[in-house]
Amino acid sequence: MTDQTDHSRRNFLYVAAGGLGAVAGGATAVPFLGSMLPAADTLAAATTEFDVSTVAEGQLVVVQWQGKPVFVTHRTPELLAQLDGHDDELKDPNSEAIEAVQAEWMDTPEKRKNRSIKPEYLIVVASCTHLGCIPLYKPSKGRAEWGDSVPSNWVGGWHCPCHGSYYDLAARVIKGSPAPHNLHVMPYKFINDTTVVIG
Amino acid sequence: MLDAMMKTKLFAWVDRRLGLESIIKSQLTEYPAPKNLNWMWVFGAIAMTVLVLQIVTGIFLAMYYKPSAMLTEGGFSLAFDSVERIMRDVNFGWLIRYTHAVGASMFFLVVYIHMGRGMYYGSYKEPRELIWIIGVVILLIMQGAAFFGYLLPWGQMSFWGATVITNLFGAIPVLGDLIGQLLMGGFSVGDPTLNRFFSLHYLLPLLLVAIVGGHIHALHTVHSNNPDGIDLDQSDPKNIVTFHPYVTMKDAFAVSAFMILYMYIVFFNPQMGGYFIEVDNYMPANSLQTPAHIVPVWYLTPWYTILRSFEDKLLGIVAMGASLAILFVYPFLDRSKVRSARYRPMYRGMLILFFIDVIVLGYCGHSEPTATLKVVGQIATFYYFLFFIALPFLPKVEKTKPLPEGV
Numbered sequence: 293m294t295d296q297t298d299h300s301r302r303n304f305l306y307v308a309a310g311g312l313g314a315v316a317g318g319a320t321a322v323p324f325l326g327s328m329l330p331a332a333d334t335l336a337a338a339t340t341e342f343d344v345s346t347v348a349e350g351q352l353v354v355v356q357w358q359g360k361p362v363f364v365t366h367r368t369p370e371l372l373a374q375l376d377g378h379d380d381e382l383k384d385p386n387s388e389a390i391e392a393v394q395a396e397w398m399d400t401p402e403k404r405k406n407r408s409i410k411p412e413y414l415i416v417v418a419s420c421t422h423l424g425c426i427p428l429y430k431p432s433k434g435r436a437e438w439g440d441s442v443p444s445n446w447v448g449g450w451h452c453p454c455h456g457s458y459y460d461l462a463a464r465v466i467k468g469s470p471a472p473h474n475l476h477v478m479p480y481k482f483i484n485d486t487t488v489v490i491g
Numbered sequence: 492m493l494d495a496m497m498k499t500k501l502f503a504w505v506d507r508r509l510g511l512e513s514i515i516k517s518q519l520t521e522y523p524a525p526k527n528l529n530w531m532w533v534f535g536a537i538a539m540t541v542l543v544l545q546i547v548t549g550i551f552l553a554m555y556y557k558p559s560a561m562l563t564e565g566g567f568s569l570a571f572d573s574v575e576r577i578m579r580d581v582n583f584g585w586l587i588r589y590t591h592a593v594g595a596s597m598f599f600l601v602v603y604i605h606m607g608r609g610m611y612y613g614s615y616k617e618p619r620e621l622i623w624i625i626g627v628v629i630l631l632i633m634q635g636a637a638f639f640g641y642l643l644p645w646g647q648m649s650f651w652g653a654t655v656i657t658n659l660f661g662a663i664p665v666l667g668d669l670i671g672q673l674l675m676g677g678f679s680v681g682d683p684t685l686n687r688f689f690s691l692h693y694l695l696p697l698l699l700v701a702i703v704g705g706h707i708h709a710l711h712t713v714h715s716n717n718p719d720g721i722d723l724d725q726s727d728p729k730n731i732v733t734f735h736p737y738v739t740m741k742d743a744f745a746v747s748a749f750m751i752l753y754m755y756i757v758f759f760n761p762q763m764g765g766y767f768i769e770v771d772n773y774m775p776a777n778s779l780q781t782p783a784h785i786v787p788v789w790y791l792t793p794w795y796t797i798l799r800s801f802e803d804k805l806l807g808i809v810a811m812g813a814s815l816a817i818l819f820v821y822p823f824l825d826r827s828k829v830r831s832a833r834y835r836p837m838y839r840g841m842l843i844l845f846f847i848d849v850i851v852l853g854y855c856g857h858s859e860p861t862a863t864l865k866v867v868g869q870i871a872t873f874y875y876f877l878f879f880i881a882l883p884f885l886p887k888v889e890k891t892k893p894l895p896e897g898v
Contacts, residue, residue, distance in 0.1 A: 322583075323582075323583035323586050323587060324547070324551055324583075324587070326582040326583045327551050327554070327555075327581055327582050327583045327584060327587055328551075328554065329582055331555070331576065331580040331581040331582060331584070332579070332580040332581075332582075333576065333580040334580075
């Protein structure tokens with residue numbers, strides 16, 4: 293049989309049909325994959341209200357925001373004092389590495405260090421930036437209370453039990469931890485003296 | 492394109508380990524298809540497309556659906572609320588659910604046409620009896636899957652439809668109560684029923700895929716029938732074309748055209764005037780109140796009419812079972828040597844009347860029962876069985892037309 297095929301015409305048809313098929317396939321995938329993203333009611337439940345005055349001095353409360361745990365810590369002046377003097381041991385002392393660790397209200401060096409609007413109330417996402425475990429709260433300095441689960445020069449903060457990441461009392465990650473970043477902050481505002489709206 | 496792909500090194504590597512080339516040749520590029528297949532032969536490919544779509548949409552719906560009759564704070568059930576959540580809150584949830592719900596009706600529509608094609612052109616006859624019988628198994632599983640799926644939204648029609656059908660099994664002598672309790676997991680349709688129906692609704696389509704594989708394997712063993720119903724010399728290129736690209740392209744075109752119709756319904760008329768999605772099912776299930784007018788979805792109504800046509804409860808159930816069971820022996824009831832209705836004038840007349848009869852049965856089953864419709868339904872039921880019972884005697888009186896030599 294002699295080959296009477298017009299190959300350029302046939303190749304054009306292959307590409308045109310294949311291209312259209314790929315577009316249709318891609319368009320079909322949109323609703324299916326789209327359906328797996330958060331639904332409207334999940335997005336609507338995106339804020340959490342909390343009364344910070346219920347947290348005793350030096351204590352920590354874990355609240356839920358968008359299904360994630362959030363630390364609300366009431367830092368005493370002594371605990372706030374523990375934030376100074378170890379900047380060179382921190383991976384990111386001024387919280388500048390990525391967007392998730394900083395917020396609009398971090399407009400003074402003081403707030404960048406404290407990582408909070410009101411210095412005494414630290415509100416951060418409680419998921420370790422390594423693989424998402426909730427770190428343990430170990431606020432006091434040194435090994436007196438914590439044994440060798442913390443380094444000998446422990447400045448107080450959080451210790452993640454999963455893979456041993458350490459954070460100081462402003463939830464800034466300490467060098468040598470597997471976690472890459474400080475604990476994330478989220479948008480929040482005080483609607484009165486003691487009530488905070490997270491999200 | 493396929494040729495170029497089959498010349499690559501990667502293909503050679505895979506072929507040595509999978510025998511891909513011989514599969515492609517025997518099933519696609521060298522699989523013989525009769526040259527004279529008409530458009531009625533595209534419905535198998537369309538049915539497979541719908542089956543795949545039903546499974547895919549079903550998997551995504553199962554990510555949000557909750558099979559529980561527990562009451563929520565709003566006073567509805569978890570299941571009903573989760574379906575409404577899919578419709579209102581889940582991204583594209585309305586599209587996926589309507590595709591699934593309309594898909595059930597489209598699946599039956601396509602399969603009924605596919606069966607009608609087989610009946611008209613004698614595709615169930617020697618040597619294709621097993622293809623037909625496996626096909627009947629597919630139909631029964633589809634009906635089961637549709638029935639189980641219909642309970643899931645936990646609306647009024649879901650609840651009362653399931654109640655009626657499970658009570659139906661309860662009328663079976665001796666074992667009735669046991670079968671009813673096995674189905675319901677209790678003494679009435681309730682939370683355990685919903686859970687097991689969801690489980691079975693997920694199981695049956697997967698079973699269906701395996702059985703469709705058997706259906707196709709049986710087909711590819713004996714090869715396709717054709718509109719003339721004659722045996723074709725498969726080695727003569729005058730008679731046949733290769734499956735790929737000739738039939739695959741034709742099927743692809745038909746599937747595209749079908750999808751336009753299907754998606755038109757999904758986007759613009761998903762309830763189809765209450766035929767595809769019954770309006771009463773938007774009322775949450777209430778075990779203390781039956782809806783005023785309760786009927787099955789259209790694709791089950793012919794059998795529902797057969798059930799209703801008998802005064803005796805047990806007799807009605809037996810007749811309904813028999814109307815489905817008789818399909819299994821259909822290839823053996825028909826003794827004629829000629830396959831296609833084109834060359835069987837009497838069979839052709841009887842069959843067209845049978846198609847009309849099934850539509851009449853469906854209409855009666857979907858309408859509110861009246862005295863007239865009851866008689867019409869009884870006559871239609873009578874003809875339904877008469878058609879099959881007359882088949883063995885037909886060759887004695889039927890004068891068939893001469894068959895063509897080739898195509």
